[in-house]
Amino acid sequence: MYWYSLLKHLHVTCVVLSISGFLLRGVLMLADSPLRQARWLRIVPHVNDALLLTAALALTVVIEHYPFVDAWLTAKVFGLLLYIVLGSVALKAGRTRAVRVAAWLAALAMFGYVASVALTKDVRGFLAWFGWI
Secondary structure, eight states, X not given: OHHHHHHHHHHHHHHHHHHHHHHHXXXXXXXXXXXXXXXXXXXXXXXXXXXXXXXXXXXXXXXXXXXXXXXXXXXHHHHHHHHHHHHHIIIIIXXXXXXXXXXXXXXXXXXXXXXXXXXXXXXXXXXXGGTOO
């Protein structure tokens, strides 16, 4: 139980830091701020996300739930991959401001979905709350 509690708290802390950083970088992108090129804003998110992924992988072992075995965890993995792609378009690859803003908003929605799947252990996540699925 000790490892589960430790890893879960580490994972949740990293999630909060990750989305906070993504929100900050998105706001800086919207403001076209030169601060978004700050060295620490290009390094810290990668360090945090590496720690987040490590904690997530360790948690799967501790709780003995695995992607492609447990549907909710598979949904989280695919949601995370889509979140990463959308985030990359929003903060780097989007050619126009409109594309970057749309990708940023879609990434935030995808984050909400992934977090709701994690909280409910249901592939429908927050969509189930609205009776959409």
